[in-house]
Amino acid sequence: MSLMLLAALPFLTALLVSVLARFGKDVIALAAAAGTLIALIALFGHLPQISAGQAVISQMAWLPTAGLNANFMLDGLGFLFALLILGIGFLIIVYARFYLSKDDPFPRFFVFLLLFQGAMLGIVLSDNILLLLLFWEMTSLTSFLLIGYWQRVPEARAGARMALAITGAGGLAMFAGLLLLGQIAGSFDLSVILTKADIIQASPLYAPALVLIVLGAFTKSAQMPFHFWLPHAMAAPTPVSAYLHSATMVKAGLFLLARLWPVLAGSDLWFYIVATGGLLTMVFGAKVAIFKDDLKAILAYSTVSHLGLITFLLGLGTKAGAVAAVFHIMAHATFKAPLFMVAGIVDHEAHTRDISKLGGLRRAMPITFALGFLAALSMAGVPPLNGFLSKEIALEAAAHTSFAGVGWLVPLVASLGAMFSVAYAFRFLGGVFLGPPRPHLDGLHDPKPGLWLPPAVLVLIVVVMGFVPMLSSAWLVELAAGAVMQSEASVKIYHWHGLQSPALWMSVFAFGGGIALLGAYAGLRSIWNAAPKPDGKAAFEALLAGLAATARMVAARTHDGQLSRYMALAIVAVLSLTLYSSWGHLLGPQSRVLTPLTGAVMVGGAVLLAAIGAATWYHAQRILALLLVGGVGLMISAGFAYMSAPDLALTQITVEVVTVILMVLALNFLPKTTPLESGMMQRAGAAVIALSAGVGTAALAYVLMLRDAAFAPISAFHLEQSKPGAGGTNAVNTIIVDFRGFDTYGEIIVLGIAALVIAAVVDALLDAPGPKARLLDMFPVAGRAGDRHPMMVVIATRIILPIGMLIGVYIFLRGHNQPGGGFVAGLVFAIAILLQYIASGYGWSEARQRFKYHGVIGAGVLIATATGLGSWLASRPFMTTNYAYISLPPIETFEVATAALFDLGVFLCVLGAVMLALSNLARLARAGGQEDAKTPFDIVMPKRKGR
């Protein structure tokens, strides 16, 4: 299976699950598990090639100009992580099937889980870092959905929000860091970046890039001081915690550090940021874990601590550190996930996760005890389990690290961390399973196999890895560590390193100290309880509250609902900025001469200016003002016609007609006059602003018209290619349907959406009681005018209908070569039909309407889309047009272009949108009690006898 398909598989499975949603939870879980299993098998299919030391690569250009490519790469490191993601993912799916209660929405859970799985898999398979970032953000989003899965629980919502805010903010920092990295390396492909370590480390941008990327990794992997989101994310269902917060999502930050290790690691800066952050996090997390009572909180802080350890190991920048990090990633995933599942089982059976209320469960739940026992011992680092082995290697690496010249500091702190780990691991085990049985926990028993089998599989791995490390896991560590270091790695994992090994003595110290800590637990606990604790959550919430308060203050000052003032402010701002930016700049020389004026044009211009003035002056009388504005539009279309733009003239005049009809219809409901409300000063202020705007635009237009463009206009291409390239002589039309067809495609969709919005608004108005009552109130006397549908008008419009349509067809057909086209034809058709509505009434017209206008819009968009897609069949880009000339003997040679089909889509969309908008206004009138004409012309014919 190709890597691209492998990366897509979880998303496809998610789609399948959502389709199967109604078949019940077994089918859903089965589909999810099957999809994951197939991916897992496919992953192993790539193993031979990876083992041979070759990365599997699959590439596809996506946005090559932006450096974003759908390039995937699978090497040892990617394989290890993909194995964790899919392997543990499969077990989690099984576990979740039995864990979730029957009231929980199953499909949603599995869809989110699979989407998350896909996002994680995408991160570890990405070769392109921009692609990686995309998946990275996707994990933030999907984990938000998963943590907040129990939407009714406030803690779940708050925890999800916090996780999203912090990992999302870190993701932004990382975005900047990766962009810098790509800039330095000259490519966004990892396979290129990883070869440029020298250039990257020598670059002055190395430090900012490193800090930004580490910010992303630290927030994701819950390193101090960003660790606090992880414990709050425990509000998620336990399968989510086991998956996201032990094995996958929190390891994404580590993955990134490991992935970029060859180019970023090795510098002092890397060591002091990453290793220090990791070490502090390790000790701090382990310390807090000792004092938590909630099982999941213990595990959460323990996870914080272990992530810190791995971060520290990567931060060392040494090969030994990298090998130890890889091995501990494996060990931690295998013992932490079952511990979460065990906590979930206990919670499921005992209905509490509070360690102070638990105890003595070893007899009642022997299987759960056995699983918890082995996993917890591994977490504590008890030999021979895998936790012991990885801890030994880690301590060994720490023992040889000196911090700022001090040799004993790092080993000491690391030993303290290990000591705390021993303490909380034993406390977890003892608090839940050991001690006397609690009376209120009587009658508990082990869960169904569905719940204990998945952790059992992982615990088995813990044990096998522990007993035969070289046989079972050394190969995988070698593969992954080799990929981290970009060189051959040879791994030796032993239980016994001899008495001279410092790690041995550090371990001994950790066990002794850990057990001593537990012995003095009661005293330490009271000190802990009294000690002040810096609370990340409180700081985070204070920050949010501060931001919200600031936003509210700004909004209250500026957004007071006074729209006319916003307008004034916006216009004044634009005017000032224009003035500011052009101030002091000289105009270029005038390069064009004035076009001579004719007398007729002068008269027309005078009429136009008079109409504009009158519309403004008399604007309070709305019908008059509307007619004047309509007149302005007509004069402008005359102007277009005069200035060599016949297409514009046609469009303007037809749009003007439908706009005026629309406004008249609306005025039917609105007040007919505008009361005088603003004072002298306000009106004077508005006038000053308006005049400044007018003078400014006039000056700009004048200056523009008398100068040639600084660069040669691109229209020469369109004029040249109109005929040979697009097969039409009307350059405006060929631009619309061909050269810039994609624009037009977007525009007809916008128009269609506008019409649908209108229909929706009318629907909402007719449903609401208030507006409905007001409408009924508005027309108290139905049929005020006796002659609402005068016979002469009706007959005239009936005659106009076919003529108008014929003109529309004519305009449509000639559009490619002569002025016209889909837009104008659609408007002409609409006017012809509108006249029927006006003359004969809504009811009469609607009764004769075969198609819904919604459908006409949809058909238009579909035809345009299909035309565009059609070019794919000829292996050409979307919307490439083709044309041919056909000559049939009796008539002249005519041309058939796919562009004409596209124009048909435009035509239908325009027609449907205009009609939908206007007919909906008519629907309002009907709802207001206006009666439909029952007979043609409203004439009641006397009944004939015998019929």
Add this chain to the structure above:
Amino acid sequence: MEILIAIVIGALTAAGTYLTLQRRSFPVILGLSLLSYAVNVFLFISGRVAINAPPIISKGATQYADPLPQALVLTAIVISFGMTAVVLLLALGSYLHSGDDMADSPKTKAIE
């Protein structure tokens, strides 16, 4: 000719701006219509003034008007119809809901 066009654009802008600064919805909509005329004409003349030179390829023609601004304005005219229709409906809806056609929020009247 250019002077007249500039004056027309200026007048359309001034009238449109003045009307959009009104407090009732209908004058604002009329103002937006006038402003769209101004914008469309402005965009159109960015192809410069050309008389008797329609951008329709023919053998005898020596000069063509710039077709690109025309194509852009053509779709802009149709889109501005869509916009006017939506705004009008929203104004109508607000009037039917609240009983007045103020564009400004009524709450602020009390503050002033």
